[in-house]
Structure formats: C-alpha cells, structure tokens
Amino acid sequence: MVPAPGTALLVGVVGSTAYGFAQAGSDIDRLGLFAAPTEDFHGLHRPAESQVTTDPDVTLHEAAKWCRLALTCNPTASELVWLPDDLYEVRGPLGEELIAIRRSFLSAKAVRTSYLGYADQQFRKLLTRDTTDPVTRRRAAKHARHLVRLVEQGVRLYETAENVVRLPDPDRVRDLGERIADHPATAEALLASAAERLARPGVLPPAPDPRPAEAWLRRVRAAHYTPPTT
Structure with missing residues (x-):
C-alpha cells in the first residue's frame, strides 16, 4: 500500500x-x-x-x-x-x-442530492455507450451496477440512517445491471422510484x-x- x-x-x-x-x-x-x-x-x-x-x-x-x-x-x-x-x-x-x-x-438534502446525482451520472454514461462493442458493453454494465447500487444505498441511508456498503444480494444487483446495460431505459423507473422515496420525510436531519x-x-x-x- x-x-x-x-x-x-x-x-x-x-x-x-x-x-x-x-x-x-x-x-x-x-x-x-x-x-x-x-x-x-x-x-x-x-x-x-x-x-x-x-x-x-x-x-x-x-x-x-x-x-x-x-x-x-x-x-x-x-x-x-x-x-x-x-x-x-x-x-x-x-x-x-x-x-x-x-x-x-448525514443530512437529508445532501443524501438526496449526492446519491441521486451520482446515479444520474451513471445513467448519462450508459446512454453514450455502444453496447455492440464488447469493451464498451462491459463498461456499460459497470455503470449500470453502480447506478443500482447508488440508488439502493441512498434510499436505505435516507430511510434508516445506515449506510450498508456490503450489498446483501450483489448477484441480484449484478443481474439487474446487465439488463439495464442492454436496455438503459429500464433504469428510468428505478431512478423515478428512488426520487419519489427520497422526497418523502425520512429519518435524517435537514442539515x-x-x-x-x-x-x-x-x-x-x-x-x-x-x-x-x-
């Protein structure tokens, strides 16, 4: 190191x-x-x-x-x-x-802004990837995995004040990422659902x-x- x-x-x-x-x-x-x-x-x-x-x-x-x-x-x-x-x-x-x-x-606004913002960055990267090329297809799958991870971690943190870094079901997230990499529009519903949940009152302070x-x-x-x- x-x-x-x-x-x-x-x-x-x-x-x-x-x-x-x-x-x-x-x-x-x-x-x-x-x-x-x-x-x-x-x-x-x-x-x-x-x-x-x-x-x-x-x-x-x-x-x-x-x-x-x-x-x-x-x-x-x-x-x-x-x-x-x-x-x-x-x-x-x-x-x-x-x-x-x-x-x-932790604060509600910062979690909402940061996690949704980073997830949206991954989504925009997905839209620029040519998934017919094997190299860019692998990168697209990586962006999609992290999109799913950020959404799920952000919502959990907002609702519970616990940041679970080690995902309880990484295979499910990986599989969902593969599907999103092939069909990026699939992520729109995921992002919209997360935005809706993060707009509700949570357990975190405002600042x-x-x-x-x-x-x-x-x-x-x-x-x-x-x-x-x-």
Whole structure:
C-alpha cells in the first residue's frame, strides 16, 4: 500500500470488493484519510489535500478534506466510515473516533442530492455507450451496477440512517445491471422510484451537525503538532 503523506488514520478496501461485485482479476481499490503535520499548515503553502495513485489504486484524503466531502454525503468518500470491520487495513484511535461520529455528517438534502446525482451520472454514461462493442458493453454494465447500487444505498441511508456498503444480494444487483446495460431505459423507473422515496420525510436531519467533525479535527491537529525546538 502507498504510504500516506502524513499519518494514516483510517484506510480500507472499497469499491467492487466492498460491494460484493469483485471477481477473479478485479482491481483492489483502497481509500483512506491521513493527518498532515500540523506545523505544515503554518507556512505560505498548505499541504496537499489528496494523494491518488493507480498502481496500486489508492486514494488518500487529508483529514479536513475528507470531512468536507463527508458533510456533503459524497458517496465515495463517506463509505470509508461504514465499511465492514474486515475491510479496514488501518484503524487507529482517531479513526475509531471518526467512525463513532459518522452519523453527524448525514443530512437529508445532501443524501438526496449526492446519491441521486451520482446515479444520474451513471445513467448519462450508459446512454453514450455502444453496447455492440464488447469493451464498451462491459463498461456499460459497470455503470449500470453502480447506478443500482447508488440508488439502493441512498434510499436505505435516507430511510434508516445506515449506510450498508456490503450489498446483501450483489448477484441480484449484478443481474439487474446487465439488463439495464442492454436496455438503459429500464433504469428510468428505478431512478423515478428512488426520487419519489427520497422526497418523502425520512429519518435524517435537514442539515448535518458539523460540531463533532470540528472537535475531531482539532484533536487531530493537536495530536500531530510537534512544537519547534529551541
């Protein structure tokens, strides 16, 4: 695994492996967050907020950036604090604290906007794929799977305040994705149903509570500050 440009607080396996879609030869995607040394924020140039590599596939966000993404209920970033226990590779004390406050990042509007927005992006990509070509047909099926996943995860999160990353029936989602890849219009009813359910009153607050994230970040900064020596 690529080392973080600071101290890794939480790192886990995400993507197809986490959802239950992985097959032989599937890539292993990792997502994590790190704390840059606090003194690095005191100069003219702020430390890098993210580090992304493709070989291996690793995305690491600095703690403050991850919190900003999570407060918008970004589906990709948010799943880091909802992984099954066996998928974590780094889970330090501050990472544990972040998992403990994960519901404070949730809000009805953000879940509705983010999950439906990402699902709609997958739908638009589907419409541009030439499914007569084997390569683009596989990509279309991937977009369709993630469309179904985003819709189902988003509705469940909105209605229960639980983000179930590991899908209970990935084969069903995969099969539905194959059908949608061949007939993209099939997804329109799925998207419409999700929009209708997300328009109803749910269990999430209208806005997130940023106070736990702010307090957590201050603990992160205190823990990663090295006073200058004289």
